[in-house]
Amino acid sequence: MADTSQTGTSLGSIPIIDLVPLFEGKPEAIGHQIRDASRDYGFFFIRNHGVRQDMVDGVFAAAEAFFSQPEDDKLKLKVDSNNIGFMPFKGSTLRTETLNNNTKPNLNESYFIMRERDPADPDVVAKKPFRGLNKWPENLPSFRESLLGYTGVVEALAKRLVEGFAAAFGVSMEYFRTPFADPQISLRLAHYPDQKIVGNNEFGIAPHTDFGFMTILAPTKVPGLEIRPKGKDWIRAPVLPDCFLVNTGDLLQRWTNDVFISTPHRVTNNTGKERYSIPFFFSPNSEYVVDTMDVFISEQSPKKYEPITYAELYGRAIRKNYDHLNDNRGVTVDVA
Numbered sequence: 001m002a003d004t005s006q007t008g009t010s011l012g013s014i015p016i017i018d019l020v021p022l023f024e025g026k027p028e029a030i031g032h033q034i035r036d037a038s039r040d041y042g043f044f045f046i047r048n049h050g051v052r053q054d055m056v057d058g059v060f061a062a063a064e065a066f067f068s069q070p071e072d073d074k075l076k077l078k079v080d081s082n083n084i085g086f087m088p089f090k091g092s093t094l095r096t097e098t099l100n101n102n103t104k105p106n107l108n109e110s111y112f113i114m115r116e117r118d119p120a121d122p123d124v125v126a127k128k129p130f131r132g133l134n135k136w137p138e139n140l141p142s143f144r145e146s147l148l149g150y151t152g153v154v155e156a157l158a159k160r161l162v163e164g165f166a167a168a169f170g171v172s173m174e175y176f177r178t179p180f181a182d183p184q185i186s187l188r189l190a191h192y193p194d195q196k197i198v199g200n201n202e203f204g205i206a207p208h209t210d211f212g213f214m215t216i217l218a219p220t221k222v223p224g225l226e227i228r229p230k231g232k233d234w235i236r237a238p239v240l241p242d243c244f245l246v247n248t249g250d251l252l253q254r255w256t257n258d259v260f261i262s263t264p265h266r267v268t269n270n271t272g273k274e275r276y277s278i279p280f281f282f283s284p285n286s287e288y289v290v291d292t293m294d295v296f297i298s299e300q301s302p303k304k305y306e307p308i309t310y311a312e313l314y315g316r317a318i319r320k321n322y323d324h325l326n327d328n329r330g331v332t333v334d335v336a
C-alpha cells in the first residue's frame with residue numbers, strides 16, 4: 001500500500017556522482033551515471049563539485065539575516081510578476097500541481113533573485129518576462145555580494161554539468177551552445193519554521209516538480225526534503241555535507257521526451273529547528289525554443305510535446321496561479 005503519511009522514513013539510494021572526471025575534461029566518463037540517475041530517480045548527489053564551503057555558508061548566513069528582518073522591511077521587496085523578491089510566509093499555494101490536491105499555503109517564506117541586470121539593460125527596458133531587476137535589501141552588509149558570488153560559481157558549475165548531460169544524451173556540446181549561452185537562473189532563499197503539526201495536507205513546500213532544466217541544492221543543516229522516486233513511496237533525502245543534490249526538472253523531461261524525469265518532492269520541517277535552504281534553478285535561455293531532441297524520438301517513442309520556451313512554460317504557471325494578476329488576492333505559487 002502506498003505511504004500516505006507525511007513523513008518519508010526510509011533512506012533512498014540516491015546515486016552519488018563524482019565530478020572529478022568532468023573537471024579533468026572527461027564528461028563522457030560520467031555521462032552514463034547522469035543518464036541512469038536522471039532516468040531512474042530524477043535526483044543525484046554530486047561530489048567534488050568545487051564550490052567553496054565558505055561561499056555556501058555565506059549564503060545561508062545571508063538567508064538567516066534576511067528573514068530575521070522586520071516583516072515590513074521584507075514586504076518592501078514583495079515578489080513581482082517576474083518572480084523576483086520576497087514571498088511572505090503562507091504566501092504561496094502550489095495549485096499548478098496535479099500530484100496532490102494542494103489546497104493549503106506553503107509553510108515557508110522565500111526570497112528570489114535572478115541574473116543581476118542593469119536598469120539600462122535593453123531587456124529590462126523592454127520589460128521582457130523574467131528579465132527584471134533584483135530587489136536588494138538595504139541594510140544587510142555583504143548580502144548582495146554573497147548571493148551574486150554564489151550564483152556566479154554555481155552557474156559555472158551548472159554549465160560544466162551540461163557537458164555531462166550532453167554526454168548522457170549522446171549529443172555534441174555544440175547542440176547546447178545556443179540554449180545555454182545566456183541561461184535562465186534563479187536563486188531562492190527559503191525559511192521553513194518548525195511545523196508543529198504534521199499532516200492535514202500542510203507542508204513546508206507541498207508536493208511539486210520543478211519547472212526548469214535542473215535545480216542544484218546545497219546541503220541544508222536541517223533535513224526535511226522528501227522525494228518520491230518513480231514507482232516508490234516518499235523517501236527522506238539524506239543530507240550529505242560534502243555533496244550538492246541535483247534534480248532534473250520539467251523542461252528537461254520535455255526535451256528528452258519523458259526519458260529524463262522530473263521527480264516529485266516536498267518539504268516537511270518538524271525537527272523543532274528553523275530550516276533554511278538555498279536552491280539554485282538553472283534553465284536554458286528563456287527565449288530558446290525547447291523541442292524534443294531527435295535522439296529521444298523513435299517509432300516506439302513518438303514525440304510527446306510541442307516545442308516551448310522556458311518563458312512560456314513559466315509564464316503559463318504564473319498566469320494560472322498568480323491571483324494578483326487577476327483579482328489582487330496575492331501571490332499564490334512558487335514558481336521554480
Ligand SMILES: O=C(O)CCC(=O)C(=O)O
Binds near residue numbers: 190210225266267277
Ligand atoms: O527546500 C528544499 O530543500 C527544496 C525546495 C524546493 O523544492 C524548491 O524550491 O523547489
Ligand SMILES: [Fe+2]
Binds near residue numbers: 208209210265336
Ligand atoms: Fe522543488
